[in-house]
Amino acid sequence: MSHELPKAYDPSVIEERWAEYWVREHLFDVATPKGTNTDPQKFTMLLPPPNVTGRLHMGHMLNQTEMDILTRWHRMRGETAVWVPGTDHAGIATQMMVERQLKSEGKNRQQLGREAFVERVWEWKDVYGGAILDQMKRLGASVDWSREYFTMDDRLSVAVKECFVRLWEQGLIYRGAYIVNWDPAIQTAVSDLEVEHEERMGKIYHVRYPLADGTGSIVVATTRPETMLGDVAVAVNPDDERYKAVVGKMVRLPLSGVNNGPDREIPILADDWAKPEFGTGAVKVTPAHDPNDFVIGQRHGLPNLSILDEHANVSLPGSAYDGMERYAAREKIVEDLKEHGLLVDVKDHALSIGLSQRSGVVVEPRLSQQWFVKIQPLADKAIAAVRDGHIRFTPEMYAKTYFEWMNNIHDWCISRQLWWGHRIPAWHCAKCGEVTVARETPTTCRKCHSADLTQETDVLDTWFSSGLLPFTTFGWPGTDSGLTADLAAFYPTQLLVTGFDILFFWVARMIMLGCHFMLDVPMPDGSARTLADAVPFREVYIHALVRDAERQKMSKTKGNVLDPIEVVEKYGTDAVRFTLASMASPGTDIAFSEGRTEGYRAFANKIWNAARFLFMQVDRAREAGYNVSMLASGAAPALPDETPLETRWIFGRLNAVCAEVDRALADYRFDEAAAAVYQFFWGEFCDWYLELVKLRLEFGEGHEKNAATAVSLASLVAVFEAALRLLSPFMPFLTEELWHALYEGKAPAKSIALTRYPRAEDFAADEASVAAMTTLQELIVTVRALRKELGVPEKEAAPIQLHADNRVIALADANADMLAKMARVASVEFASEPLTGAGTRSTVNFDVAVVYERQIDVAAERERLTKELAKLEKGLTAAEKQLGNEAFMAKAPAHIVEGLRKQSAETKMLHEKARAALEALPSA
Missing domain, CATH: 1.10.287 (Helix Hairpins)
Structure with missing residues (x-):
């Protein structure tokens, strides 16, 4: 590659080429260390695995931009940086996708059967899955692609099974009947975290239940009259004087008769759950369809009567409502209650409705047999890990949120009624009903030795397998001890970058499972592992949301969703990355603006043009006989005493900006880091230094070779090369292209990403030169403003008068050439008295006037x-x-x-x- 660069910067030309190069050359792959490696200079991070069904959205791009910036920064600081990519099998989402495909063909999964359906899903995954990782490759994410995983890979599947069996053996997994959130659209249980609550206006119905002895009635209040078909009791508060006389009596449950038989009789019981102030103070108890009623039923030994099937249709053979959809049944029941004179009142009532995130339908509380993980003692370890400082949250407020949730956590329902996923390794005996949990398929029942065994049909919640990833991706369980070379080298990971929306879905569960399982794995030196080293990561950075330019949340309904790929194609990946970085600070949402992205596209163009100017000077110097073979070494040249002020200043500023970027990235202040790089590259390097250094770069005829010119040229190249490295984590494509061009195909590394990140100590701090240059810049800017105000033609030089102390006067006198070039100053007259009047400006450091009499027509x-x-x-x-x-x-x-x-x-x-x-x- 030569110094020749196209006149126009076109990101589409360079980005795909470098993206392919990085992957093809395996530049970011990290080999498994041989033996044990306890080197603290490591940076390990796990990509939050996107769904295999996913496509890149702005939230992904923000997450991956921040992770890539950090990974590149740590790698260039000399650390062993491993960023592990992968995708999640997304049980519900993927099954829905394939079932939709089957429906378009006039088929369904029941027709195919389980084995053929799962095979069909694998076929779909091989063709369409992982598109989001292909997009990551195109966008240049510097992950270790040799470690790419899929949560249903054979290796990970073995680890998932091992975790399930161990938890079962430890008594931390059990199977039982419990009320779950049931999604009737996809016919599976979903966790509490997968339910979004929405305030809606509904009704509260007051229904009269006649006493069985004919002495009166009791009026109950309900918001779901269709579930009364499953009532097994009526509850009143034991302290409610209105009902003390009827506690223990029986009532006839309206409309409950089947096959024209009489209505069922159910008891009135006293329970503290009934609140006298709610409705009538008397509530129906339906244990199979309400979690609170289920608890009441357990306290009083009540039966569980399920009256809705998996589709949320009434399932009561012989009932007048059998087969009716739940809301149709509600309407019919209300109508019949009214006809029988049993509907006392109907009032508007605000309700919190639970909606499934997966399908959008209203979830149905439903009693079913499910598999659960006992949260204790897992939760206690996870709480201690954060409380004792082994894991740090940024922003800190999320630690409080984490504690609030973890201190009120319930047992975790881990079973899903799907066919796609990790099938639960449990077998049911048809003869004695015993459940056998095993790592390998058993041949006989462990209790009665019958061979009539059937494997559990449910699969594991996707979050169960993804909660294990910090250690399963590094080879656990591996050997008998569980320690592998990768675990020894890379566990715990250093950082997790993710969004708030999966703080409990994923982050908390990784902490619980990691702390539980890795405590049993020894340290690389064979010593026992403590909680401090069992955590899955040291830090959690929670990034904000990406909103539209008006700060509205992006949604398809609003029509304000931005496709990052479309924006990238328009402005280039580097410009989009820099936009996100420049607005990303802990706890602050990002109002994404294409206008701002257009500005950073101009920033990239500015750097491109600066490179073309620099390359032109190098070529001119070579033609003039200067030795330029070592100019692009990246090292700051030694500066002799006569080095011009602007060169001493730019190195001093480079010292400061390197320290500022390091500090900002360490604190996850991407916005401050980006601003520091932007200001240095555009404001100080391009707008000031490039213009000033032109005073020194004279290579034409009549200009003899001299040390000052050589130093200025070497400094220009060294500063530009260091600035490229400084910018590289933020704009990897542009910097890779220009860096290779700078070295004319003889670069010291295969990528700028594999070079050393510039450090403050690489460049001399020169406070005196920085202060002097700051004063000169203030003078130049003030003179420019005065010239514009007075209407001095741009190309016409004008004298100035200056009143200042001896330091500023000496500075102006010594740098008259700088004033002449940057502010068109013809001469400087030093005034002994303060300057006033029109055409004068005053600052803390000086008074200045432009001497110009405007001539007009x-x-x-x-x-x-x-x-x-x-x-x-x-x-x-x-x-x-x-x-x-x-x-x-x-x-x-x-x-x-x-x-x-x-x-x-x-x-x-x-x-x-x-x-x-x-x-x-x-x-x-």
Whole structure:
């Protein structure tokens, strides 16, 4: 590769080429260390595994941008950086995807059978799955692709089975009947975390239940009258005086008769759960369809009567409502209660409705046989890990949220009624009903030795297998001890970067499972592992949401979803990455703006043009006989005493910005790090240093070779090369292209990502030069503003007067060439007295005046001002006409009227200024 760069920067030309190169060359693969490796200089991180059904969205891009910046930064700091990628089999989502595909073919999974259906899902996964990882490759994520996993890989499947069996053997997994959130659309249980609650206006129904002895009735309150078909009792509070006389009596349950038989009789019982102030104070008890009622039923030894099937249809053979959909049954039951004179009242009532995140339908509390993990003692270890500082949360507020949830956690339902997933390794004996849990398929029942065994049909919750990833991806269980070379080298991981939405789904469960299983795995030196080293990660950084430019949450319903791939194709990956980084700070949501991305596209273009200028100077120097073979070494050249101020200054600034970027990234202040790099590269390097160094780079005829020119050129190249390395984690494609071009195909490494990140100590801190340059910059900027105000033609030099202390005077005198180039200063007159009057500006450091008498063409100016007055008078007339229109003023919105009045006032002010200027012109 030569110094030749296309005139225009086109990210589409370079990005795909470098993305393919990084993967093809395995640049970010890390080999498994031989023997035990306890080197603390490591940085290990796990990618939150996206669903195998997924496509990249802005949340993914933010997450992966932050992770990639950190991984590249740590790698360039000399640490062993391992970023492990993978995808999750996404049991529910993937099964739904394939079932939808089957439906389009006029088929369903029941017709195929389980084995053929699972085979079909694997076929789908091989063709369509993992697209999001392909997108990651295109976007240049520096992950270790040699360690890519899928949560149903054979190796991980063995580990998942081992974890389940061990928990069973430890008495931490059990099977039992319990109320779960049932999704009737996909016919499986979903966890509490997969249910979103929404406030809706519903009804509360007061229903009369006649006493069986004919002495009266009791009125119960319910929001779900269809479930009364499954009532087994009525509960009242033991302290409620209204009902003490009826406790122990029986009532006839309305509409409960089957096959034209009589209504069932159920008891009235006393229980503290019934609240006198709610409804009528009497509540129906339906243990199979309400979690609170289930607890009441257990306390009183009540039966569990399930009356809704897996589709949420009434399942009561012989009942008038058998087979009816739950809401249709509600309407019919309310109608029949009214007809029988048993509906006392119906009132509007605000309800919290649980909706399945998976299908969007209202979940149904349903009693079913499920598999559960006992949360204790897992939760206690996980709480201690954070409480004792072994895991740190950023922002810190999430630790409080974590504790609140963990201290109130329930046993975890881990079974799902699906066919796609890790099938539970349990076998049921048809003869004695015994359950055998085993690592390998058993041939006989462990209790009665019958060979009539059937494997459990349920699969494990996806979050069970993904909760094990921090140690299963590194080879656990491996040997008898569980320790593998990868675990010895890379566990615990250093950091987890993720979103708040999976703090409990995934983060908390990884902490629980990691602390539990890894405590049994010895340390690399054979010693016992403590909780501090059993944690799955040392730190958790919770990133914010990406919102639209108006700070609204992105949603398909609102139509404000941005496809990151489309934005990337428009502006380039580097510009999108830099936009996200520049707005990413702990605890603050990102209002993504394409306008800002366009600005960072211009930033990349600015750097491209700076490189073209630099390469041109190198080529000119070579033609002039300068030795430039070592200029691109990346090392700061030794600076002789006569080194120009701007060179000493730029190295001093490089020292400061390196320290600032390191500090910001260590604190996850991506915004501050990006701002520091941006300001240095655009503001200080491009806008100032490149212009100033032109004063030193004279290679043409009549200019002899000299040390100052050589030092300036070497410094220019060294600063640019260091700035590329500084920018590389944020804009990897642009910097890779320019870095290789800088070395003309003879780069010291295969990638800029494998070089050393610039450090503050690499460059001399020079506070005196930085202070001096800051004063000169202030002077130059002030003179530029005065010139513009006075109308000095851009190419015309003008003298200035300067009043300041001896330090500033000496500085201006020594750098007259800098003032001449950057502010078109013809000469500097040093004033002994403070300067005042028009054309003068004062700062803390100096007073300065531009000496310029503006010469104008009076006739031309009079003509211009006359036209301007006519235009303003026309605007005033139109505004006065609108503001004087009473009908318009009465109907126009307040903000429109206010805008018109403001516009009219501004036009009037401009009119007065133009008239005054016209009157001030000398007569012809």
